[in-house]
Amino acid sequence: MRVITAPLRALKPSGAPAAERLVVAPQDLRTTDPTVASDIYAGYFAFSGKVVAAGGKSPFLIDPPSAAWAEGLMGFGWLRHLRAAESALARANARALVDDWIGAWGRPRGVAWETGVMARRLISWLSQSPVILDGADRDFYRRFLRSIVRQSVRLQRQLGRTEDGERRLLGAIALAYVALCTGASAGAQRRASRQLADALERQILPDGGHVGRNPRTLVDLLTDLLPLRQVYANQGVEPPRALLNGIDRMMPMLRLFRHADGSLALFNGMSVTPADTLATLLAYTDARSQAMENAPHSGFQRIQARGALVIMDAGKPPPEEFSGRAHAGCLSFEFSDGPARIVVNCGSPPPGGDHWRQLARSTAAHSTVTVNDTSSCRFVQEGSPFLGSPILAGPREVPMERIARREPDPPAIGIEASHDGYRAAFGVIHHRRVLAELTGERLTGEDRIQVLNARGSQNGPDAFAVRFHLHPTVTAERSEDGRSVRLASTNGPAWVFDAGGMMVGIEESIFFAAPDGARRSEQLVVHGAYRTTPVVEWRFTRETAAGRRSAAQAESTPADPA
Incomplete structure (x- = not known):
C-alpha cells in the first residue's frame, strides 16, 4: 500500500464526485514478470493466446485479433509487469501508454468502455498509479485524474443497466476503490460501500461459494477484495460487513477446491491454477484454518481419508445470468492421493482456446455419467464475448446427503446424490454414491440409472457411459481380460480400478488445465445399457x-504351452 500526497484539483465532468488527488494506491496481489516489460517496450503485446507487434504504432490504434485480446489490452492488468521492471524506462513507458489510451479512447465507445473492462482498468490504474505518476508533470496528472473521474461516472451509470453477474460485482469493487483512493466525501464513500455490499450479498453464498460456481472466480475476487479491505483500514473508513464476512467465508471455500499439489479442482470454467497468486491469498489466512467439507449452498462436497481426497460437484447449474461459462458436470468428481492427481475433469481451455470451449463444457468432458451421448445441460448456441453461452436447461433437483458406514463394512465416509438432468429427454435419473474408506486404501462407488416412466422404458437408445478422466501424469495399463486397469502415477502409489467384473475401456481424453497448454490424456470408460444393466x-x-509382487510374478511366469 502506498500513500500519494501530491495534491491537484482536477477538472471534473458535470455530476462527477469531486476528486482533488489520489491519496492511496492499493496493493496488487497478482504475480509479475519483469521480462514482459521488455516485450511491451519492444512493441509486443500478448493476450489470450494472441501476440501482436505494434511496429512503432500505439497498440490502441491496432485492429485487435480477438475480443479477448482487446479486453486484455484495454484492462491494463499488464501494467504490473512494468512496475516489476523497477526502471525509469518502464515507468516512462507506462505513463506514455496510459496517455496514448486517454488520447485514443478517452470518449466512451467500443470494448474499452464495456463494464467489466472499464472496472478492471480503473483498478489497474489505481493500483499502479505510483508507477504511472512517477516523474509525471502537472498536465499529465490532470488528464489522468480527469479520466479516472470520467470513467467512474460512466461506470456508475452503466451498472444499473448491467445484467447481474460477475461484471456487475467487479464494477462495484472498482467504484469502492475510486471513492477511497481519491479521498471522496464521506457520503460518496458510504454510497460506494452500500453498492458493494449489495453486490456481495447477491453473489457470495452463505457457505462462501460464488453463485457462478467457478473456483477461479473466488481467486479473482479475493485478489481484488483483500487489498480493498486494507484500503478501508488504512483510510480509517468502516468497511461494509458484507466485505468482511464475504472474505471470511470465501477462504475456507477456496480450500475446499484445493488438492494437495496446490491445484484447484476443475469445475465450471476452472482452468490453470495461478499457483503464486493462490499461495499469496492463502497466506492471508490462519495456517491452521481448515477446508470446508460440506458446501450445500454452492453444491460442492469434499471427503478426505488420510491421503485420499475426493471433491465432488453435487449442485445445480448456476442461474442463467451467471451460467455463461458453467459446465454440465453434475455429480462429477476429482480424486487425488497426496500430491498425485488421479481422476480429474478436463477443465476449461485457457484464453485463446475458444474453439474447444463448448466441448470442455459438455458432460462427456467430466468424470461422471453421460446418457445417450448427451450433456445433462443445454446451452445457448451463440453467446456473447462478455456473457458466454448461458445454460438454458439442466438439472433442477440434485438431492444430496453425506453418509458414513461402519461395521460390518470398513469405516468409510461418502456422498450419495442424484440429478434429474436427463429426465425430460430420456425419462431417467442418475444416482451416484461415492465412499472413501477411512484407511485411505480404497474408493468405491456406484452409478445407477433409474428409469422413471414410459419414455425411459420404451424402445430407443438406452446407452450410458461412466467416465473417469485421468490426469496426464497417470499411465493406464489394462489387464489381459480387460476387467481392471492399473493406474501408475509419476508422483504417488499405483491404484487398480475395476467395475465389478464389467469391461473397462481406455479411451483418449484431453486435459486443458496444464500450465504449458492442452495435453493428451486418457479416460477409463464403462459402457452399459440402462434397460438391462442399470447399475x-x-x-x-x-x-x-x-499386489506388486503378485503382478510381477505373473509377468515372469512362462505361458502354459497348452
Missing part, C-alpha cells in the same frame, strides 16, 4: 506391495 459398481484400490 455399475466400481472401485479404486491402492496397490499394495504384495
Whole structure:
C-alpha cells in the first residue's frame, strides 16, 4: 500500500464526485514478470493466446485479433509487469501508454468502455498509479485524474443497466476503490460501500461459494477484495460487513477446491491454477484454518481419508445470468492421493482456446455419467464475448446427503446424490454414491440409472457411459481380460480400478488445465445399457506391495504351452 500526497484539483465532468488527488494506491496481489516489460517496450503485446507487434504504432490504434485480446489490452492488468521492471524506462513507458489510451479512447465507445473492462482498468490504474505518476508533470496528472473521474461516472451509470453477474460485482469493487483512493466525501464513500455490499450479498453464498460456481472466480475476487479491505483500514473508513464476512467465508471455500499439489479442482470454467497468486491469498489466512467439507449452498462436497481426497460437484447449474461459462458436470468428481492427481475433469481451455470451449463444457468432458451421448445441460448456441453461452436447461433437483458406514463394512465416509438432468429427454435419473474408506486404501462407488416412466422404458437408445478422466501424469495399463486397469502415477502409489467384473475401456481424453497448454490424456470408460444393466459398481484400490509382487510374478511366469 502506498500513500500519494501530491495534491491537484482536477477538472471534473458535470455530476462527477469531486476528486482533488489520489491519496492511496492499493496493493496488487497478482504475480509479475519483469521480462514482459521488455516485450511491451519492444512493441509486443500478448493476450489470450494472441501476440501482436505494434511496429512503432500505439497498440490502441491496432485492429485487435480477438475480443479477448482487446479486453486484455484495454484492462491494463499488464501494467504490473512494468512496475516489476523497477526502471525509469518502464515507468516512462507506462505513463506514455496510459496517455496514448486517454488520447485514443478517452470518449466512451467500443470494448474499452464495456463494464467489466472499464472496472478492471480503473483498478489497474489505481493500483499502479505510483508507477504511472512517477516523474509525471502537472498536465499529465490532470488528464489522468480527469479520466479516472470520467470513467467512474460512466461506470456508475452503466451498472444499473448491467445484467447481474460477475461484471456487475467487479464494477462495484472498482467504484469502492475510486471513492477511497481519491479521498471522496464521506457520503460518496458510504454510497460506494452500500453498492458493494449489495453486490456481495447477491453473489457470495452463505457457505462462501460464488453463485457462478467457478473456483477461479473466488481467486479473482479475493485478489481484488483483500487489498480493498486494507484500503478501508488504512483510510480509517468502516468497511461494509458484507466485505468482511464475504472474505471470511470465501477462504475456507477456496480450500475446499484445493488438492494437495496446490491445484484447484476443475469445475465450471476452472482452468490453470495461478499457483503464486493462490499461495499469496492463502497466506492471508490462519495456517491452521481448515477446508470446508460440506458446501450445500454452492453444491460442492469434499471427503478426505488420510491421503485420499475426493471433491465432488453435487449442485445445480448456476442461474442463467451467471451460467455463461458453467459446465454440465453434475455429480462429477476429482480424486487425488497426496500430491498425485488421479481422476480429474478436463477443465476449461485457457484464453485463446475458444474453439474447444463448448466441448470442455459438455458432460462427456467430466468424470461422471453421460446418457445417450448427451450433456445433462443445454446451452445457448451463440453467446456473447462478455456473457458466454448461458445454460438454458439442466438439472433442477440434485438431492444430496453425506453418509458414513461402519461395521460390518470398513469405516468409510461418502456422498450419495442424484440429478434429474436427463429426465425430460430420456425419462431417467442418475444416482451416484461415492465412499472413501477411512484407511485411505480404497474408493468405491456406484452409478445407477433409474428409469422413471414410459419414455425411459420404451424402445430407443438406452446407452450410458461412466467416465473417469485421468490426469496426464497417470499411465493406464489394462489387464489381459480387460476387467481392471492399473493406474501408475509419476508422483504417488499405483491404484487398480475395476467395475465389478464389467469391461473397462481406455479411451483418449484431453486435459486443458496444464500450465504449458492442452495435453493428451486418457479416460477409463464403462459402457452399459440402462434397460438391462442399470447399475455399475466400481472401485479404486491402492496397490499394495504384495499386489506388486503378485503382478510381477505373473509377468515372469512362462505361458502354459497348452
